Amino acid sequence: MEALAQVAALLADRTRAAFCGALLDGRAWTATELAAHARVAPSTASEHLTRLIEGGLLVEHRQGRHRYVALAGPHVAELLETMTAFAGPDSKPRGLRAVSASEAMARGRTCYDHLAGKLGIALKSGLVELGVVTADLAITPSGLIWLKELGFEPSKRQVSRACLDWTERVPHLAGAAGAHLCEVFFERGWIRRIGTTRAVVLTPAGEQGWRELGLI
Amino acid sequence: MEALAQVAALLADRTRAAFCGALLDGRAWTATELAAHARVAPSTASEHLTRLIEGGLLVEHRQGRHRYVALAGPHVAELLETMTAFAGPDSKPRGLRAVSASEAMARGRTCYDHLAGKLGIALKSGLVELGVVTADLAITPSGLIWLKELGFEPSKRQVSRACLDWTERVPHLAGAAGAHLCEVFFERGWIRRIGTTRAVVLTPAGEQGWRELGLI
DNA sequence: CCGACGTTTCGGCGCGGGCCGAAGTGTCGT
DNA sequence: ACGACACTTCGGCCCGCGCCGAAACGTCGG
Structure with a gap:
């Protein structure tokens, strides 16, 4: 030890x-x-x-x-995520700017290479609804096909992993699949960073795209 | 942070x-x-x-x-496991006793409430072979039935979780399913602790039991 | 009731480490 | 060639904290 x-x-x-x-x-x-x-x-x-x-x-x-x-690498991000999830969010955002920044983070943010916050939870719910993943965030056979249609290619990295969200206290999708979806969403302009922070928003185009995929 | x-x-x-x-x-x-x-x-x-x-x-x-x-609770064990897996094993066991103790730990040990070490890897391989879990350690539908026949009852806790082994550098089965199997093996006398340490061995009865289940 | 034992509180010691500013190195732009 | 800039190294300050032993407290057994 x-x-x-x-x-x-x-x-x-x-x-x-x-x-x-x-x-x-x-x-x-x-x-x-x-x-x-x-x-x-x-x-x-x-x-x-x-x-x-x-x-x-x-x-x-x-x-x-x-x-x-x-x-x-992702393994460091996973370590930090695990520890942060255990520690909980920082107690007191001070001042108006800090409060609105932390609210933006709670709505949606990147967790190194995948989505977290309410946006991450929404994505997970949609994927469960579509049968891409189980409630335990394991990829289903049909889910793998669905991912491949979006350009996903399996690698050595674990395909799906549950990452505990430190604002929502609910697991969301991490691992190679989570990273790939996040990447695709950025490429298509479906999500966009707010300023230089980790906070992200779903753009109008993103909202439509998610609707067409049946995610919302 | x-x-x-x-x-x-x-x-x-x-x-x-x-x-x-x-x-x-x-x-x-x-x-x-x-x-x-x-x-x-x-x-x-x-x-x-x-x-x-x-x-x-x-x-x-x-x-x-x-x-x-x-x-x-299990969440603390998961935190410790994640950090230990990242940190790697302690460098140098000193003296004969320490060496044989660390070898016993590498062969098989408990990781809070589930099996790890070579024994944990063997269990995982067997479960994958049987189709109880996927290579990514996600429980399959038929696997859930198999577990229920061994007395497993789903609860709020995540059924399966990958835990990175710090001696083998390979993920093995943790979560509620891993904990249940470990418990059953102890009850049936299939595994036994060595002294007062975390190290465990598969007993002759255990070897036969695993064979009958098709795990080895 | 008394002694043994597990645990806790407190004072004090010493080390490790986080911080800074000043000075030095290397790189870039003009 | 020169100054501006990003970064590093070094010395020194000081606070935090891990450690112990002594003493106090509570519980158990006889």
């Missing part, structure tokens, strides 16, 4: 945890961006990033004078 | 992590037992236990002058 403590220690610091939370949007951030986000000096951020990379949680990608970092 | 850091901090200490690791056997331990296990003074253990309980990871059950503690 020695190793467990070491991984936990990496996430036990509010600044490093804030970095990981920001990176849950699935994009790569520069060191300076993360420093500003967590309100610490660049030198402090640099040291934290080095530790997170050595611990295998993050990967870096140097480009000129920039140091881009990103989550090391 | 504030809340994530707080949960992580609970597990970021080697002593508290050792407590949780010991409690992964699913039983309730007294404060003194845990103190001896982690080689710290009783007073130190007492303070750690209070913190873990306040953090929701453990529950206590006072009985006379004893303070029994146990994991707060």
Whole structure:
């Protein structure tokens, strides 16, 4: 259990945890961006990033004078999701901006590479309704065909996985299938990010698309 | 991400992590037992236990002058499993006793309420062979009937869940179904604990039972 | 009722680690 | 070539926290 403590220690610091939370949007951030986000000096951020990379949680990608970092993969996102689901949402959003931001996150957001929030729950309900997945979020044989018609190709990665939503406390669809659907929705302009946050909305085109697929 | 850091901090200490690791056997331990296990003074253990309980990871059950503690539920076990799978096994078992103990754990052990190790992998393979679960560890309709014949009754808990094995790096069966099978195997004397550890072995009766069920 | 035992509280010690600013390195744009 | 910029390294500060032992409390057994 020695190793467990070491991984936990990496996430036990509010600044490093804030970095990981920001990176849950699935994009790569520069060191300076993360420093500003967590309100610490660049030198402090640099040291934290080095530790997170050595611990295998993050990967870096140097480009000129920039140091881009990103989550090391879906397995890290799953770890963070599991822990966040256990910990529950942060207690008190302070101020009007923070409140409206957290409401937007609750309506819909990306969870690294798939959809979460009320939007994620709606997607799951639709998929269950269509018989693509069972109530336990296992892909059905007919569901696999349905996914393939949307361009899904099975890989080594687990096709479906339940991810516990930390705002709704209900499992939604993660894994390769969840990631693929999210990708397709972005490509088709059915969902769109709000500003630079993880929050997303269903566009009018998306609403129509979902209706045509029988998701709503 | 504030809340994530707080949960992580609970597990970021080697002593508290050792407590949780010991409690992964699913039983309730007294404060003194845990103190001896982690080689710290009783007073130190007492303070750690209070913190873990306040953090929701453990529950206590006072009985006379004893303070029994146990994991707060399957969700805590899942959290620990996810983190341990990410962290990997502890590096170096020291001495002959430690080596043979870790080999026994690799052969078969309980993961809170279900089977893991090579034994868990064997069980999974058998279940896939029988068509009880898919390769992704989702229960099939016929598999549900098979489980019910073994006394399984669906509840609110998720029926099947993939748990990543930290010795084999392969997912095995957790969730309500995994817990039920483990329980049945213990009742029938098919598996037995080695000493007081989490390690288990398949008994001769168990080998025959598994053969009759078509698991091996 | 008394001693043994499991547990808790408290004071105090020492280490680890998170933070910053200053100075240094490397890269880009002009 | 030069300054601006992103990042890193280092020294130093200080707070948090894990540890223990001593003492107190509660329970059990005789």
